[in-house]
Amino acid sequence: MEGGRVHVSFLVFLLSFIVITTHSRGHGSICPPEKHAALFVFGDSLFDAGNNNYINAIPFLLANYPPYGETFFKYPSGRFSDGRVIPDFIAEYAKLPLIPPYLHPDYSQLYVYGVNFASGGSGALVETRQGPVIDLKSQLNNFKTVKKQLEKELGHEEAKELVSKSVYIFSVGGNDYATPFLTNSSIPYPLEEFVDIVIGNITTVVKEIYKLGGRKFGFSNVAPLNCFPILRMLGNASLDSCQDEQVSVLAKLHNNAFTNTLEKLEKELKRFKYAVFDFHNELIRVMKYPSKYGFKEGEVACCGGGPYRGDYSCGGKRGIKEYELCENVSEHVFFDSIHSTDRASKHFAELFWSGNKYITKPYNLKALFGIEIKAV
Numbered sequence: 001m002e003g004g005r006v007h008v009s010f011l012v013f014l015l016s017f018i019v020i021t022t023h024s025r026g027h028g029s030i031c032p033p034e035k036h037a038a039l040f041v042f043g044d045s046l047f048d049a050g051n052n053n054y055i056n057a058i059p060f061l062l063a064n065y066p067p068y069g070e071t072f073f074k075y076p077s078g079r080f081s082d083g084r085v086i087p088d089f090i091a092e093y094a095k096l097p098l099i100p101p102y103l104h105p106d107y108s109q110l111y112v113y114g115v116n117f118a119s120g121g122s123g124a125l126v127e128t129r130q131g132p133v134i135d136l137k138s139q140l141n142n143f144k145t146v147k148k149q150l151e152k153e154l155g156h157e158e159a160k161e162l163v164s165k166s167v168y169i170f171s172v173g174g175n176d177y178a179t180p181f182l183t184n185s186s187i188p189y190p191l192e193e194f195v196d197i198v199i200g201n202i203t204t205v206v207k208e209i210y211k212l213g214g215r216k217f218g219f220s221n222v223a224p225l226n227c228f229p230i231l232r233m234l235g236n237a238s239l240d241s242c243q244d245e246q247v248s249v250l251a252k253l254h255n256n257a258f259t260n261t262l263e264k265l266e267k268e269l270k271r272f273k274y275a276v277f278d279f280h281n282e283l284i285r286v287m288k289y290p291s292k293y294g295f296k297e298g299e300v301a302c303c304g305g306g307p308y309r310g311d312y313s314c315g316g317k318r319g320i321k322e323y324e325l326c327e328n329v330s331e332h333v334f335f336d337s338i339h340s341t342d343r344a345s346k347h348f349a350e351l352f353w354s355g356n357k358y359i360t361k362p363y364n365l366k367a368l369f370g371i372e373i374k375a376v
C-alpha cells in the first residue's frame with residue numbers, strides 16, 4: 001500500500017530526526033534510510049550498549065552506575081566503559097546514528113539503522129554465564145523478530161534489501177574461555193574440542209543470519225584474556241608470560257581455527273563477505289607500547305583496586321565498596337579490569353574500520369560497508 005509506505009517512511013524520518021538530535025554528538029551527516037547499510041551488533045560486554053540494564057543482571061554484569069559513562073555520555077548508559085564502546089565508533093564512521101540497545105524501551109521502532117543485541121557476560125555457549133544474560137542464540141532470535149518488524153514497516157522487498165546490505169558485527173568467544181578461570185572451575189572440554197564447540201555455535205548463528213539474508217559480517221577476534229588486569233591480578237604474570245597461559249592459549253587456538261572456518265564459509269556461501277579484526281594482537285601491541293599510541297598506561301586499569309587495579313570493583317557495587325579512579329582516563333588503555341576506555345575503544349574501532357590487511361582482513365569494515373550486494 002503506497003499510502004502506508006509513505007506514512008511509515010515519514011515516521012521513520014521523524015523518529016530518526018529525534019535520535020539524531022538527541023545523540024548526534026560527533027556525527028557528521030547521517031545517510032537517509034534508503035541509502036545506508038545498517039549495523040547489527042552481537043556479542044558480549046565489549047559491544048553491549050546497555051541491554052543488560054533491562055534484564056535481571058547481577059552487578060558483575062552491569063555497568064549502569066557511576067563512574068561508568070562519565071567521560072562521554074555524562075551518565076552511566078550501561079556500556080562497560082567510561083564512554084563509548086567499539087560499535088559506537090563504527091556507527092559514527094558509517095555515518096549512522098548511535099545504534100540503540102535492543103531492549104531500550106524508547107527505540108523499539110528505530111531499527112532501520114540497525115540495533116545492538118549484545119549482552120555483557122554472554123558467550124557462544126548457552127552455559128557460559130554467571131547470571132542472567134542474553135546468550136548468542138537469544139540474540140539471534142531477537143534479530144529474527146527485528147527482521148519481521150522491518151518487513152512489516154518497510155515491506156518485503158525493502159526489508160530484504162536492507163538486510164542484505166547491512167553489516168553484522170560480533171565480539172564473541174572471550175567469555176566462553178574466560179569464565180572457567182574467573183569462576184575457578186574446570187575447563188569443560190579438552191582444549192581443541194572446546195574451541196570446536198564454541199566455533200560450531202558461532203557458525204550456526206552466522207549461517208542462520210545468512211539464511212535470513214545477511215551477507216556482510218565483521219568479527220573482533222578473541223583477546224589475550226590472561227593479559228586483562230582481572231586475570232593478571234590472580235595469576236600475577238608479566239605481560240610476556242600472560243600470553244602463554246592456558247586461557248590465552250585457548251584464545252589463540254580459537255582465532256586460528258576461526259580464520260579457517262571463515263575461509264570455508266566464504267567458499268560455501270555465495271556472496272558471503274567478512275572482516276576479522278585482530279583485536280588479540282592489537283591489544284597486546286597497545287599494552288606493550290602505550291606511548292606509541294598516545295597512552296601512558298597500558299597495563300593498569302583506570303578504575304578498580306589491587307594489583308593492576310584488577311579486582312573489578314569499579315563503581316563499588318560488585319561486593320567491594322572501595323575503589324580507586326585514575327586522574328586522567330584518556331591515559332589508560334583499560335578503564336576497568338576487563339574493558340577498554342573510550343579512547344582505547346576508538347583506537348580499536350579505527351583499526352576495525354580501516355586497518356590494513358595485516359590487522360583487519362580480508363576486508364576491513366569500511367570496505368564491507370562499501371560493497372554493493374543486491375538482494376536476490
Ligand SMILES: *[C@@H]1O[C@H](CO)[C@@H](O)[C@H](O)[C@H]1NC(C)=O
Pocket residue numbers: 184
Ligand atoms: C580454586 O580451586 C582450587 C581447587 O579446586 C583451590 O585449591 C583454590 O584455592 C581455588 N582458588 C580460588 C581463588 O578460589
Ligand SMILES: *[C@@H]1O[C@H](CO)[C@@H](O)[C@H](O)[C@H]1NC(C)=O
Pocket residue numbers: 125126127196197198199200201204
Ligand atoms: C553448541 O554448544 C553445545 C554446548 O552448549 C554443544 O553441545 C553443541 O555441540 C555445539 N554445537 C555445535 C554445532 O558445535
Ligand SMILES: *[C@@H]1O[C@H](CO)[C@@H](O)[C@H](O)[C@H]1NC(C)=O
Pocket residue numbers: 236
Ligand atoms: C607477584 O609477583 C611479584 C614479583 O614477582 C611478587 O613480589 C608478588 O608477591 C607476587 N604477588 C602475588 C599475589 O603472587
Ligand SMILES: *[C@@H]1O[C@H](CO)[C@@H](O)[C@H](O)[C@H]1NC(C)=O
Pocket residue numbers: 294295296328329330331
Ligand atoms: C589526559 O591525557 C591525554 C592523553 O595523554 C592528554 O591528551 C590530555 O591532555 C590529558 N588531560 C589532562 C586534563 O591532563
